Amino acid sequence: MALNLTINTSNPPLGALLAAEHVKSSVQVSVEEGKDTQLLVSDSVQFSDSNSICRYLARVAPAVGLYGANMMEQTEVDHWLEFSARRLCGQPGLNITLGELNKALSLRTFLVGHALTLADLSVWAALKGHNEWPIQGESFSHVNRWFSFLSSQVPFTSVGKKYTTKKA
Amino acid sequence: MPMYQVKPIYRREMEIDLPTCMYKLPNIHSQQGNSCTSEHALQNGEVDPAVKALEARQDEIMKKLYELKAAVEGLAKTVTTPDADLDLTVSSSLSPQSSSSTTFKGTTDLDTLLGKDLGALRDIVINANPAQPPLTLLVLHSLLCQRYRVLSTVHVHSSVASVPPQLLSCLGPRHADSYARHMFQLGFTLIWKDVPKLQMKFSVQNMCPIEGEANVARFLFKLLAPYPSDPALATLVDSWVDTAFFQLAECSAKERAAVLRALNSTLGRSPWLAGPEFSLADIASYCCVLQSGSASSAPANVQRWLKACENLGHFSPAKVLLQ
Numbered sequence: 001m002a003l004n005l006t007i008n009t010s011n012p013p014l015g016a017l018l019a020a021e022h023v024k025s026s027v028q029v030s031v032e033e034g035k036d037t038q039l040l041v042s043d044s045v046q047f048s049d050s051n052s053i054c055r056y057l058a059r060v061a062p063a064v065g066l067y068g069a070n071m072m073e074q075t076e077v078d079h080w081l082e083f084s085a086r087r088l089c090g091q092p093g094l095n096i097t098l099g100e101l102n103k104a105l106s107l108r109t110f111l112v113g114h115a116l117t118l119a120d121l122s123v124w125a126a127l128k129g130h131n132e133w134p135i136q137g138e139s140f141s142h143v144n145r146w147f148s149f150l151s152s153q154v155p156f157t158s159v160g161k162k163y164t165t166k167k168a
Numbered sequence: 169m170p171m172y173q174v175k176p177i178y179r180r181e182m183e184i185d186l187p188t189c190m191y192k193l194p195n196i197h198s199q200q201g202n203s204c205t206s207e208h209a210l211q212n213g214e215v216d217p218a219v220k221a222l223e224a225r226q227d228e229i230m231k232k233l234y235e236l237k238a239a240v241e242g243l244a245k246t247v248t249t250p251d252a253d254l255d256l257t258v259s260s261s262l263s264p265q266s267s268s269s270t271t272f273k274g275t276t277d278l279d280t281l282l283g284k285d286l287g288a289l290r291d292i293v294i295n296a297n298p299a300q301p302p303l304t305l306l307v308l309h310s311l312l313c314q315r316y317r318v319l320s321t322v323h324v325h326s327s328v329a330s331v332p333p334q335l336l337s338c339l340g341p342r343h344a345d346s347y348a349r350h351m352f353q354l355g356f357t358l359i360w361k362d363v364p365k366l367q368m369k370f371s372v373q374n375m376c377p378i379e380g381e382a383n384v385a386r387f388l389f390k391l392l393a394p395y396p397s398d399p400a401l402a403t404l405v406d407s408w409v410d411t412a413f414f415q416l417a418e419c420s421a422k423e424r425a426a427v428l429r430a431l432n433s434t435l436g437r438s439p440w441l442a443g444p445e446f447s448l449a450d451i452a453s454y455c456c457v458l459q460s461g462s463a464s465s466a467p468a469n470v471q472r473w474l475k476a477c478e479n480l481g482h483f484s485p486a487k488v489l490l491q
Contacts, residue, residue, distance in 0.1 A: 045400045052407040059399035071281050071390050072375050078383040078406075079376065086380075086414070104376050 291355030
């Protein structure tokens with residue numbers, strides 16, 4: 001089964017691209033550049049918002065564990081997906097939001113459970129694409145630690161380089 | 169037991185000329201005088217047998233009335249079901265004997281869903297703002313009550329000055345004070361609080377507080393029925409839930425109209441939003457359509473679907489609050 005992900009190059013969905021990179025080993029996803037972001041599943045089913053694309057990719061490849069290990073982790077992942085879409089993306093005034101994120105990360109390596117999930121991908125992507133982040137981020141040590149930990153790993157380095165330079 | 173006796177201060181058999189134009193009544197004085205014992209019985213807190221008989225009769229009448237009311241409600245449900253234009257799958261789930269157990273297939277067991285029981289009551293605590301009552305969660309709560317033994321309580325946080333009475337009673341009648349917590353499988357504690365966004369706290373040692381009505385609704389729904397196993401269908405459900413909460417409930421009239429059009433074309437193809445099965449997508453969208461006040465101006469397929477939802481009988485807690 002081959003999936004076709006079209007991305008809007010002027011505003012690339014970093015979270016969806018990261019998810020696509022992570023599930024690459026079990027599902028074939030081809031990425032094309034186009035005008036609108038869209039994941040074509042079949043003739044009648046397509047998803048056009050980043051969270052739905054992430055959810056679908058995580059569900060198609062359950063072995064990767066991007067949607068958490070149990071129901072409670074799934075709920076946490078849902079929480080962070082909404083958090084990144086509603087509180088981080090395009091919202092001015094990051095201070096309060098970053099404070100909450102910092103608190104959540106104070107005792108954690110990953111946002112949910114003990115492994116990488118969609119939560120990490122989507123929040124990382126939202127911060128990466130946010131123009132206030134590099135300046136505001138300095139005072140939030142836990143967020144910084146977590147962000148640079150993820151940024152140094154493989155899919156994050158390649159996706160980050162490839163799509164954020166293009167945007168600038 | 170008579171203590172002492174006092175001589176009557178009047179003559180018992182007094183002759184009075186009574187007018188004949190009025191009803192005749194027995195002389196109450198003579199009756200009282202004759203039955204000294206019954207007077208004492210009344211003083212000891214016992215009830216006159218005549219009153220007792222009257223009460224019994226009233227109880228009987230009330231019982232008959234309740235039975236009649238139930239019968240009429242049952243009839244009304246079958247009469248107003250518009251199943252003429254719905255296909256077979258829908259009408260089978262609308263038939264009177266179907267309860268939530270047929271609508272939500274699959275057995276769900278709290279231990280397998282939530283990990284092993286640690287002996288304490290699993291308490292779902294929800295902080296909600298009384299300015300935006302979470303209709304979806306109230307509907308899901310009543311469905312949970314049909315499935316599990318749920319201990320429901322409502323509190324008002326000190327950050328809120330006053331809460332309308334219908335919000336205080338939105339989880340049904342209070343449990344008797346003598347309840348034992350271990351008799352329940354699930355706790356549902358709703359706190360009216362001045363929060364910017366609805367919050368759920370559950371299993372706080374390993375879960376962060378969950379924000380957003382949509383995410384809490386997903387959690388509660390998973391306690392009732394598993395998501396579709398097909399990834400596309402499950403994601404479709406989630407996508408409709410997002411659309412309901414972020415576009416129907418929050419956005420401008422123009423975007424609402426666009427969503428209603430999308431709903432209409434989807435409902436033209438299938439009886440429910442995510443295909444042949446009633447799902448969380450329907451619950452969330454129904455509540456958001458009603459809350460946004462666009463139910464009356466909705467296109468034809470949406471109207472039909474709204475009616476079909478109502479006939480399932482799951483939405484009465486939400487409708488009570490909307491009035």
